[in-house]
Amino acid sequence: MHAGPFNFEASKTEGNLPTLHLNPYSWSKVSSIIYLDSPAGVGLSYSKNSSKYQTGDLQTASDTHAFLLKWFEEFPEFLDNPFYISGESYAGIYVPTLAYEVVKGIKGGIKPVINFKGYLIGNGVTDIYFDGNxxxxxxxxxxxxxxxxxxxxxxxxxxxxxxxxxxxxxxxxxxxxxxxxxxxxxxxxxxxxxxxxxxxxxxxxxxxxxxxxxxxxxxxxxxxxxxxxxxxxxxxxxxxxxxxxxxxxxxxxxxxxxxxxxWLNNQQVRQAIHAQPESVSGPWELCTRRIGYKHDAGSMITYHKKLTIMGYRALIFSGDHDMCVPFTGTEAWTRSLGYKIIDEWRPWTSNDQVAGYLQAYNHNLTFLTVKGAGHTVPEYKPREALDFYSRWLEGKSI
Incomplete structure (x- = not known):
């Protein structure tokens, strides 16, 4: 996600560290957010057990669920808060599989009980047929x-x-x-x-x-x-x-x-954000070569059906100028669920301008486009992204 509280800015002096400046459209303005490097081995995350670097969809969902349970044990003051799961791109797999693990845990009486309410996915991969065509x-x-x-x-x-x-x-x-x-x-x-x-x-x-x-x-x-x-x-x-x-x-x-x-390979920065030094977790890399990953969860359409039929809210959004995961596939699979349309295709606005289009279905499913945005919506259209996110969280009409 690109909706964090800070943005980078390159230093004008060669050799100096980049500087941070506040993101005026951070999603943290309206919600508390846990940012997780997942699966183990990406970003600043690591495992003392190298076998964890050979993983897949189902194992990642299980591991992340275990992390969430530990996190809420550590910070029980957040347990009453409505909890949502969000992500973009391949998180079109991570989010539904994790959401389903969380729901299974709730139904199985696993403690602590997470107050899970729904999920958001931006330009997310979903199904080989719909995405492929x-x-x-x-x-x-x-x-x-x-x-x-x-x-x-x-x-x-x-x-x-x-x-x-x-x-x-x-x-x-x-x-x-x-x-x-x-x-x-x-x-x-x-x-x-x-x-x-x-x-x-x-x-x-x-x-x-x-x-x-x-x-x-x-x-x-x-x-x-x-x-x-x-x-x-x-x-x-x-x-x-x-x-x-x-x-x-x-x-x-x-x-x-x-x-x-x-920035992320600077020793002082790592200390300040409580990350392990490179000697322990390795360098931060845009693309890590140390993990092997298998897609083993199948189509996500089954997951979406189960979650929405159970009453969980789902906002599926697409930057409409992304050629990596085009909105055409996402619009098609959301329509393929066969749910009744309760808010037919219409423009939605931000700052008194048309910011995109949406179509809402029963079972709390909404498909939304963001006009002129690319693969990572909060990066390309931060103001519009905060607008639809805030309204959706509050249960207001977008």
Whole structure:
């Protein structure tokens, strides 16, 4: 999430640590938040048992549930607070699986009893069919491919698993059209290998200026999964391909880690935030290579059905310019649950402007888009994100 109380700012003096400044739209303004590095081995988390680094969806949910029980034992003054689980991207798996573990614990009488009320997911992977078939309608709807290419792909490719030569040739046309776009936000510039011949200069987007990143990441390897979009986060059973395996020379397309790396690997910073030194937990890295991870929980649609039928609230939101987990797939799977529409597709507003669209269903399920936002909504549209989050928490109409 990018909704924390602080943002980074690169120092204007070379060699100095980055500085922090307050995030005026932090979600912590309206809620107490636990930020968790999970599974063990990512971020600043670590395990004394190295076998914990070989994990998957179900084990991660179990481990995180165990952490929450320990946390509430340590801080029982928070037990009466309504408790929600939230996350983005692959947390489309983490959140429902953890929520279901929490519910099982409540029903099983496990103490302490967590006052769980619902969950939020932003641009989250969910189901291989819906996520896998979201890409082409998205790029066509956004005007990134022509009608003729769109129709050709529909004719040539019979389904998500089609790998025929005819289908592959049609997809090549799509790849050529979107090759140089930022997969996480098609409105933002994307930077490529500085050794590659440049076709012209482009200015740094605001997020890169703030982070002080000057080195350009390398281009995406387009054929990593055959014809599948390489960073399109579909949910497929088995080992999950991690970012270091997707990147060349350790670079992730259009993502900066320079400021965070220098900050979180500083000894004084680690002491101040009560993190273990590098000698114990290892260095902070944008992409760790020390874990092995398997997707073993299947489609999340079953989880969503069980949780919402039991009465738990669910807000599923999408930045509508994300090409990694396009809103088209999320809109489709939320509709596929077959719930009655109780608030038909309409605009919602922030700061007296249309900020996106929503459709609400019975069983406390709401699908919401955020206009102009990319893969991580609170990063791209912080004011709008705080608005819908605050209203939803309070049970108000968005």
């Amino acid at each position: 979201a890409f082409i309608p998205f790029v066509h709807g956004m005007g990134l491919i022509s009608d003729s290419i769109y129709e050709e792909v529909k004719r040539s490719c019979k389904g998500n698993d089609d790998i025929s030569n005819l289908c592959s040739k049609s997809y090549d046309k799509v790849y050529r059209a979107v090759d140089n776009l930022n997969v996480y936000d098609i409105l933002e510039p994307c930077y490529h290998n500085p050794n590659k011949a440049s076709k012209g200069n482009v200015s740094l987007p605001s997020s890169f200026k703030e982070l002080g990143k000057t080195e350009k990441p390398l281009p995406v390897r387009k054929r990593m999964f055959g014809r599948a979009w390489p960073l399109r986060a579909t949910v497929k059973e088995g080992p999950v391909t991690l970012w270091p395996q997707l990147a060349e020379d350790g670079h992730i397309p259009c993502v900066s880690d320079e400021v965070a790396t220098s």
